[in-house]
């Protein structure tokens with residue numbers, strides 16, 4: 587009986603330490619798509635590609651976040667943005683409401699539409715790997 591409790595506790599603790607808000611968010615995007623998973627390479631393409639559907643002065647994510655994901659970015663009005671790579675800014679993507687808010691706003695700005703769960707998962711996977 588004591589052992590069973592200890593094992594349950596150990597299992598709970600190990601789940602708690604491996605799954606954070608970023609993993610939960612990815613799991614939600616994965617549940618919303620029928621694809622075979624997320625790709626950092628596709629995320630990188632999404633990040634650097636020029637789109638024609640959004641605002642002309644911000645055709646790509648790199649327009650504000652910069653070409654180097656480990657470097658600081660800058661908005662069109664000159665406001666500095668911290669690096670989007672998790673290795674440089676470890677607090678990134680830990681607040682799901684913030685992540686969703688900015689995906690919505692920035693995808694509309696760049697692509698002229700919202701990003702799909704697949705695109706968001708790919709992009710996050712790329713940033714987590716950086």
Ligand code: HEC
Pocket residue numbers: 633644646647648649650651661662667668677678679680681684685688689692693695696697709
């Ligand atoms: C017009 C400038 C601009 C463009 C273009 C832009 N972003 Fe952002 N982004 C921001 C700003 C400003 C923030 C909020 C400040 C911060 O998080 O440092 C932000 C934050 C984010 C966040 C939330 C970060 C967090 O820590 O939770 C995500 C996700 C994001 N952007 C994704 C994208 C993606 C994907 C694209 C391309 C489709 C993109 N952004 C293009 C300006 C931009």
